[in-house]
Amino acid sequence: xxxxxxxxxxxxxxxxxxxxxxxxxxxxxxxxxxxxxxxxxxxxxxxxxxxxxxxxxxxxxxxxxxxxxxxxxxxxxxxxxxxxxxxxxxxxxxxxxxxxxxxxxxxxxxxxxxxxxxxxxxxxxxxxxxxxxxxxxxxxxxxxxxxxxxxxxxxxxxxxxxxxxxxxxxxxxxxxxxxxxxxxxxxxxxxxxxxxxxxxxxxxxxxxxxxxxxxxxxxxxxxxxxxxxxxxxxxxxxxxxxxxxxxxxxxxxxxxxxxxxxxxxxxxxxxxxxxxxxxxxxxxxxxxxxxxxxxxxxxxxxxxxxxxxxxxx
Numbered sequence: 182x183x184x185x186x187x188x189x190x191x192x193x194x195x196x197x198x199x200x201x202x203x204x205x206x207x208x209x210x211x212x213x214x215x216x217x218x219x220x221x222x223x224x225x226x227x228x229x230x231x232x233x234x235x236x237x238x239x240x241x242x243x244x245x246x247x248x249x250x251x252x253x254x255x256x257x258x259x260x261x262x263x264x265x266x267x268x269x270x271x272x273x274x275x276x277x278x279x280x281x282x283x284x285x286x287x288x289x290x291x292x293x294x295x296x297x298x299x300x301x302x303x304x305x306x307x308x309x310x311x312x313x314x315x316x317x318x319x320x321x322x323x324x325x326x327x328x329x330x331x332x333x334x335x336x337x338x339x340x341x342x343x344x345x346x347x348x349x350x351x352x353x354x355x356x357x358x359x360x361x362x363x364x365x366x367x368x369x370x371x372x373x374x375x376x377x378x379x380x381x382x383x384x385x386x387x388x389x390x391x392x393x394x395x396x397x398x399x400x401x402x403x404x405x406x407x408x409x410x411x412x413x414x415x416x417x418x419x420x421x422x423x424x425x426x427x428x429x430x431x432x433x434x435x436x437x438x439x440x441x442x443x444x445x446x447x448x449x450x451x452x453x454x455x456x457x458x459x460x461x462x463x464x465x466x467x468x469x470x471x472x473x474x475x476x477x478x479x480x481x482x483x484x485x486x487x488x489x490x491x492x493x494x
Contacts (some may be wrong), residue, residue, distance in 0.1 A: 185264050185292045185359075185398065186262075186263055186264060186265075186267065186289065186290065186291050186292065187213075187217055187260040187261060187262050187263070187289070187290055188260060188261040188263070188267075188270050188274075188286045188287075188288070188290075189213075189221055189224065189258065189287045189288050189289075190210070190258070190259040190260060190261060190284060190285065190286060190287070191236075191237075191285040191286070191287045191305075191306065191309050191310075192259060192282070192283075192284060192285055192320050192322075193236060193241035193318075193319055193320050194259050194282075194319070194320050194321075194322040195241065195243055195319035195320065195322065196321075196322040196324075197337070197428070198202075198324060199266075200212065201262070202324065202327055204261065204273060204327060204330075204331060205261060205269070205273070205331055207263070207265075208261060208263040208273075209262045209263070209265060210259065210260075210261055210327070211259070211260060211261075211262055211263065212257055212258070212259065212260070213257075213258040213259065213260045214358070217258070217260055218256070218258060220290055220293070221258050221260075224287075224288060225237055228306065231306065231310050231311070232306055234310035234311075234313070235301070235313075236309075236310055236313045237255060237310060237493050238254065238255055239252040239253065239255050240252065240253040240254070240256065240257060240333075241317045241318060241319035241320070242318050242319060245280075261273075261286070267289045267300055270289060271286065271289075271300075272334045272337070272338065273330055273331065273334045274286040274336060275334075275337075275357075275361045276330045276331075276333035276334035276337060277326070277330035277333075278360070278361065278364045278447045278475070279329075279330075279360075279447055279475045279478055279479050280326040280329050280330050280333075280475075281323060281326055281413070282320070282323060282326040282327075282330070283324055283364075284326075284330065285302075285305060285309050286302060286305075287301070287302055287305065287306045287309075288300060288301040288302060288306075294334060302365075304365055304366060305365050308365075308366055308367055308368070309394055312367075312369065314392065320354075329479075333479065333482060335414075337354065337357060337477075337482070340353055340354045340482070340485070341354050341491045345394045348489065349485040349486045349488070349489035349490075350485045352383075352384070352481075352485075352488075352489060353384075353478065353481040353482060353485050353488070354367055354479060355383075356380050356383055356384050357478055358482070359376075359380055359383075360377075360380055360474065360475075360478060361453065363376045363377060363380075368467070368471065369464065370463075370467075371440040371463070371468055373467065374436075374437065374440065374463075374466065374467050374470060375437065375440055375441060377467070377470050377471050377474050378433075378434075378437045378470060380398070380474055381404075381470070381473065381474050381477060382396060382400075383490055384402070384477055384478075384481060384492065384493065385399070385400070385403050385407065385477070385488065385491060385492055386399045386400065386403070387399070387492055387493055391445055396434065397430075397431060397434045397435075399428045400434055401428075401430040401431045401434070402427070403494070404426070404430050404473065405426040405427055405430070405490060406491075407477060407488075407491070408426060408473070408476075409481060410484075411476040411477075411479075411480060412476075412480075413479075414478065415469075415472055415473060415476055417429045419461055419467075420460075420461070420465050420468060420469040421460050421461055421465060421469070422458070422459045422460075422461060423459045428452075428459075429459075429460075429469075432452055432457045432459060432460055433460065433466060433469070433470065435457060436457055436460065436466055446463075448460065448462055448463070449462065
């Protein structure tokens with residue numbers, strides 16, 4: 182199928198396999214052509230200062246040994262080529278947020294002769310470039326992520342069409358839609374952390390007033406069980422200075438509660454002294470909670486009734 186529309190992908194992917202990569206029938210991930218690069222360059226100029234960010238200005242570093250070499254001007258950009266409706270492309274990019282690749286679409290450009298307007302994800306461009314300022318390492322692209330993103334997008338479309346009485350699937354869609362909203366903006370800081378925590382709670386916890394089981398107790402007992410079912414393992418020891426999953430969630434909820442009540446968790450004191458030093462720092466906490474939420478939503482798409490039933494336990 183011929184393609185005449187393209188989406189500009191922000192990620193500085195490095196991929197050694199054959200191109201193009203078929204994401205779905207008639208939809209291909211590829212390097213930008215010269216004509217597409219000209220459109221991208223004009224788009225960068227319109228962005229002003231953010232368009233001159235290092236992540237968009239220089240070729241990504243493939244190897245740490247190259248870090249001290251003279252940086253080369255960015256000439257390789259990634260695009261998604263397709264025809265027709267752009268909604269499936271946005272859906273694919275949203276679903277990809279649940280994978281390690283987190284494919285980011287900045288804008289969609291119809292043929293220049295077309296009367297259709299460009300579609301620009303302006304806030305995501307701003308936050309992506311701001312968060313990666315000064316960090317221009319190439320991002321490995323795992324082909325399995327591409328396959329997973331396509332499956333997730335299809336599953337989400339399926340869940341979105343279910344009858345209103347199918348509460349388990351509708352709950353997953355609501356959580357995913359909120360996750361996408363959170364992912365459009367900052368992916369750091371205590372407000373983003375509270376938002377991600379709220380979605381985990383929405384998926385797996387019930388009102389403690391109904392059972393007398395605190396949210397801390399629910400999370401530290403349910404999340405370790407669910408983590409064993411994650412298709413992509415998530416190891417506490419890779420993020421924190423402890424290996425006990427239950428203890429980790431207990432401390433994580435303490436961090437969440439302190440932020441929610443206008444306090445600051447103490448990352449200098451050990452937990453025995455009412456601190457959370459074992460969690461290292463706020464960035465490690467957020468990274469772990471976000472990855473937990475991503476894997477939890479994927480599991481909920483695979484086993485929605487399990488998650489829904491566990492919520493009431």
